[in-house]
Amino acid sequence: MKQGINTINITLKVWRQKGHKDKGRFETIPVRDVETHMSFLEMLDVVNERLTLEGKEPIEFDNDCREGICGMCGAVVNGIAHGPEKGMTLCQLHMRKFSDGDTIAVEPWRARAFKVVKDLIVDRSSLDKIIQAGGFISMIAGGAPDANAIPIPQEIAEKAMDAAACIGCGACVAACPNASAMLFVGAKISQLALLPQGKPEAAKRALSMLREMDELGFGNCSNETECEAVCPKEISIANIALFNREFLKAGFGSSEK
Amino acid sequence: MQLDGKVPGGQLSEKWDRHRFELKMVNPANKRKYHIIVVGTGLAGGSSSAALAELGYNVKTFCIQDSPRRAHSIAAQGGINAAKNYPNDGDSIWRLFYDTIKGGDFRSREANTYRLAQVSNNIIDQCVAQGVPFARDYGGLLANRSFGGAQVSRTFYARGQTGQQLLLGAYSSLSRQIAAGKVKMFPRREMLDLVLVNGQAKGIVVRNLITGEFESHEADAVVLATGGYGNVYYLSTNATSCNVGAAFRAYKKGAFFANPCFTQIHPTCIPHSGEYQSKLTLMSESLRNDGRVWVPKNPGDKRRPNDIPESERDYFLERKYPSYGNLAPRDVASRSTKEECDAGKGVGTTGYAVYLDFNDVIERDGIDTISKKYGNLFDMYKNIIDENPYETPMMIYPASHYTMGGLWVDYNLMSNIDGLFVLGEANFSDHGANRLGASALMQGLADGYFIIPYTIGGYLAGTAPSEVSADHPAFNEATQAADERIKKLLAIKGKRTVDNIHRELGQIMWKYCGMARNKEGLNKAIKLIQELREEFRENVTVPGSDSDYNLSLQKAGRVADFLEFAELMVTDALAREESCGGHFREEYQTEEGEAKRDDEDFCHVAAWEYGGYGKAPIFHKEPLVFESVELTTRSYK
Numbered sequence: 001m002k003q004g005i006n007t008i009n010i011t012l013k014v015w016r017q018k019g020h021k022d023k024g025r026f027e028t029i030p031v032r033d034v035e036t037h038m039s040f041l042e043m044l045d046v047v048n049e050r051l052t053l054e055g056k057e058p059i060e061f062d063n064d065c066r067e068g069i070c071g072m073c074g075a076v077v078n079g080i081a082h083g084p085e086k087g088m089t090l091c092q093l094h095m096r097k098f099s100d101g102d103t104i105a106v107e108p109w110r111a112r113a114f115k116v117v118k119d120l121i122v123d124r125s126s127l128d129k130i131i132q133a134g135g136f137i138s139m140i141a142g143g144a145p146d147a148n149a150i151p152i153p154q155e156i157a158e159k160a161m162d163a164a165a166c167i168g169c170g171a172c173v174a175a176c177p178n179a180s181a182m183l184f185v186g187a188k189i190s191q192l193a194l195l196p197q198g199k200p201e202a203a204k205r206a207l208s209m210l211r212e213m214d215e216l217g218f219g220n221c222s223n224e225t226e227c228e229a230v231c232p233k234e235i236s237i238a239n240i241a242l243f244n245r246e247f248l249k250a251g252f253g254s255s256e257k
Numbered sequence: 258m259q260l261d262g263k264v265p266g267g268q269l270s271e272k273w274d275r276h277r278f279e280l281k282m283v284n285p286a287n288k289r290k291y292h293i294i295v296v297g298t299g300l301a302g303g304s305s306s307a308a309l310a311e312l313g314y315n316v317k318t319f320c321i322q323d324s325p326r327r328a329h330s331i332a333a334q335g336g337i338n339a340a341k342n343y344p345n346d347g348d349s350i351w352r353l354f355y356d357t358i359k360g361g362d363f364r365s366r367e368a369n370t371y372r373l374a375q376v377s378n379n380i381i382d383q384c385v386a387q388g389v390p391f392a393r394d395y396g397g398l399l400a401n402r403s404f405g406g407a408q409v410s411r412t413f414y415a416r417g418q419t420g421q422q423l424l425l426g427a428y429s430s431l432s433r434q435i436a437a438g439k440v441k442m443f444p445r446r447e448m449l450d451l452v453l454v455n456g457q458a459k460g461i462v463v464r465n466l467i468t469g470e471f472e473s474h475e476a477d478a479v480v481l482a483t484g485g486y487g488n489v490y491y492l493s494t495n496a497t498s499c500n501v502g503a504a505f506r507a508y509k510k511g512a513f514f515a516n517p518c519f520t521q522i523h524p525t526c527i528p529h530s531g532e533y534q535s536k537l538t539l540m541s542e543s544l545r546n547d548g549r550v551w552v553p554k555n556p557g558d559k560r561r562p563n564d565i566p567e568s569e570r571d572y573f574l575e576r577k578y579p580s581y582g583n584l585a586p587r588d589v590a591s592r593s594t595k596e597e598c599d600a601g602k603g604v605g606t607t608g609y610a611v612y613l614d615f616n617d618v619i620e621r622d623g624i625d626t627i628s629k630k631y632g633n634l635f636d637m638y639k640n641i642i643d644e645n646p647y648e649t650p651m652m653i654y655p656a657s658h659y660t661m662g663g664l665w666v667d668y669n670l671m672s673n674i675d676g677l678f679v680l681g682e683a684n685f686s687d688h689g690a691n692r693l694g695a696s697a698l699m700q701g702l703a704d705g706y707f708i709i710p711y712t713i714g715g716y717l718a719g720t721a722p723s724e725v726s727a728d729h730p731a732f733n734e735a736t737q738a739a740d741e742r743i744k745k746l747l748a749i750k751g752k753r754t755v756d757n758i759h760r761e762l763g764q765i766m767w768k769y770c771g772m773a774r775n776k777e778g779l780n781k782a783i784k785l786i787q788e789l790r791e792e793f794r795e796n797v798t799v800p801g802s803d804s805d806y807n808l809s810l811q812k813a814g815r816v817a818d819f820l821e822f823a824e825l826m827v828t829d830a831l832a833r834e835e836s837c838g839g840h841f842r843e844e845y846q847t848e849e850g851e852a853k854r855d856d857e858d859f860c861h862v863a864a865w866e867y868g869g870y871g872k873a874p875i876f877h878k879e880p881l882v883f884e885s886v887e888l889t890t891r892s893y894k
């Protein structure tokens with residue numbers, strides 16, 4: 001820890017919305033003496049403690065692991081999903097990245113497929129539905145061959161891991177002008193298509209996940225690349241290209257329609 | 258009452274095979290007549306839901322988070338053990354078993370621990386087939402690393418995100434079964450009670466966390482896979498929603514709680530820094546493969562670490578435990594760290610931290626190699642502490658991490674309540690008084706993929722499909738009681754927030770029932786906990802209402818449970834008058850300050866039965882019988 005405690009004063013403009021039928025509005029909350037060692041969520045905790053003691057309702061926000069891996073947290077901070085730091089979730093953002101006197105706007109993910117539940121919390125169950133449409137390898141417990149039976153070149157395994165790092169937070173959707181889930185879908189399809197175990201179903205998987213994505217009200221990908229810029233796991237849009245290849249194969253090369 | 262663990266007869270290595278053969282079976286066509294509730298979607302709950310559905314049972318699965326993929330297992334970093342012996346360094350099922358039982362200081366059930374080692378290899382096969390991208394070497398075969406308490410390299414990993422990848426594997430199988438209609442998934446639900454009919458587990462009552470409504474769900478069996486209670490310390494490496502609630506509700510309904518005082522304090526976490534702090538971040542044990550732990554030799558040395566010459570550093574783990582060195586097991590490493598800090602040699606602003614230094618290995622292997630291995634951990638550290646660990650040694654300190662104690666289960670993973678099964682961190686069975694690194698993931702998946710699918714069949718085969726429906730009065734009673742508890746919490750309207758009281762509870766537990774315990778302190782803790790519980794009942798304030806999403810209300814319910822549960826933990830710690838694994842009673846130590854077990858009087862599982870609010874719990878014991886290993890003094894020197 002660097003010696004000494006630095007504090008800053010900030011003004012929060014935070015989105016308050018009771019439920020998805022409520023219209024919602026920004027509330028301005030001045031916050032004094034924020035220690036810069038705090039994480040962004042710890043700053044919100046402190047604000048919430050204060051609101052609670054004042055008899056007001058705290059700001060609801062999703063969070064769980066608080067170390068950037070569960071994908072539970074997320075909000076748009078000053079117009080950027082997960083805030084200004086690259087490759088980071090909101091829970092990993094620290095207040096030392098802000099300056100004294102800053103006004104910080106905080107809003108929920110906004111997308112047709114994500115309804116607001118309350119304040120900063122949105123319903124992302126549509127992402128689970130996309131996975132249910134085919135984001136798996138069809139196998140059952142007990143039937144697997146020895147793990148080393150099929151060697152997988154290190155480079156391929158690493159690429160699959162890059163794609164598999166997705167935490168399903170939904171920032172890519174929130175950042176996309178079309179509210180597309182293409183980076184999310186592309187990452188899963190690439191991971192499984194790269195691995196020999198996932199190849200047999202690759203084409204079918206791509207088709208069915210994409211179909212589900214459309215049905216759930218996500219938009220199309222028009223190569224805006226905003227998703228890649230905000231992805232806390234820095235998942236590359238190259239995965240979307242790979243996805244498109246799988247998709248083309250599925251469309252023209254197979255009997256799956 | 259003496260408890261029967263129902264360990265099958267025969268040679269240790271043959272017990273499981275024999276038991277599987279002897280277990281009654283439900284024929285495939287009948288499986289679809291049975292309904293099973295699984296609470297939890299971590300490695301244990303996710304894998305069991307999928308595996309049970311694959312067999313044809315109808316499964317209903319519940320979790321607190323908005324998606325099953327976010328269970329706390331997602332955060333596991335380092336890896337998962339298996340006895341594959343791919344590196345040819347002398348590993349075997351027996352060795353994995355022996356390391357695990359010895360690591361647990363001979364306080365686990367031999368047959369369970371052996372079975373765990375036995376199925377470990379199937380887990381790795383299963384995960385690879387699911388598409389888990391484990392690390393591989395240049396030839397394309399699976400890579401291994403070492404973890405504490407072992408002298409072989411048997412830990413499989415996916416960068417620093419092993420838990421994430423394993424959980425996503427289980428989640429993908431679960432998703433497939435959801436799509437097939439065999440699992441009905443209920444996210445954002447919190448189990449608030451277990452429902453018994455004629456003494457058998459027949460369902461649960463949950464609260465929908467978005468609408469606040471109660472729901473009743475009936476089934477032929479209930480599986481709890483609700484994780485551990487490390488958050489009793491408030492500050493821990495666990496996710497913020499981790500709680501004891503579901504297990505505690507089952508306890509109140511008659512399930513026995515085993516060895517609650519066996520908690521694991523992990524040696525390598527980022528130290529505490531301020532009042533506002535909400536959690537402690539783990540720096541994976543894998544770092545101890547290459548990092549060297551040290552403190553300045555002279556107490557109060559305030560120089561920057563890089564200015565302290567080699568000769569004035571004390572690599573205390575290497576000094577005290579030459580054969581395991583920096584890879585001494587967690588309990589040993591944590592306690593040793595505390596000792597150094599208590600002796601005034603700690604570093605950092607609070608004096609409660611030691612260095613974990615990578616300088617030697619960076620010189621040996623180069624920055625690139627190290628960043629490939631640990632890059633994400635180093636980045637995480639830098640982001641939190643604002644210092645570069647490639648240049649300045651990390652500062653670490655122990656933190657609450659894992660709980661070996663849990664609901665008592667027999668060899669079939671069934672609690673003393675018929676039809677209530679408990680898996681993963683929520684049960685007590687495999688790790689004794691201390692868990693070795695990379696063994697929790699192994700246990701969660703062993704329980705879920707390879708054990709419960711067999712043992713639950715043995716139970717169901719002897720039980721006709723349930724006629725109990727959710728309008729049975731027992732559901733109504735449980736709902737009423739849960740609703741009352743919630744209304745009460747909202748009505749107190751006192752002056753302290755839930756977190757504020759939770760933090761105080763954590764401080765009490767950390768001080769008196771943490772890395773070192775003694776009779777006087779434990780007695781004091783009981784009094785402090787009781788007072789704090791009264792304070793909570795009179796002076797907590799819970800904002801908002803019970804008819805929409807209200808995190809403060811959820812937390813209030815969980816803290817209320819922790820406030821009762823903490824007393825049980827302390828009671829157990831008081832009753833166990835010996836030191837073993839993570840349970841270090843200062844009165845019972847060797848001259849060298851190591852844990853001193855008492856196999857004469859305490860070679861047993863302590864299983865506690867709820868005795869009523871404010872009443873002492875009732876003690877039951879399961880003697881631990883070791884048929885195949887000899888109890889030795891654990892030595893890592």
Ligand SMILES: Cc1cc2nc3c(=O)[nH]c(=O)nc-3n(C[C@H](O)[C@H](O)[C@H](O)COP(=O)(O)OP(=O)(O)OC[C@H]3O[C@@H](n4cnc5c(N)ncnc54)[C@H](O)[C@@H]3O)c2cc1C
Pocket residue numbers: 296297298299300301302319320321322327328329330331332333334335336337419420446447448449482483484485494495496499500502503539658659680681682683694695696697698699701
């Ligand atoms: C930071 C960290 C790193 C770790 N690294 C490793 C490692 O490298 N190797 C290793 O082996 N182990 C590791 N562990 C330990 C390991 O991750 C856990 O012990 C294990 O994942 C627990 O799995 P589980 O399935 O039992 O429970 P969890 O994953 O905790 O899941 C609990 C589930 O129960 C649900 N739940 C809880 N209460 C309720 C309720 N009342 N109602 C409804 N649902 C409920 C939750 O929503 C969740 O779905 C680590 C732990 C931590 C904290």
Ligand code: FES
Pocket residue numbers: 062063064065066067068069070071072073074089090091092
């Ligand atoms: S809280 Fe888990 S990723 Fe932020």
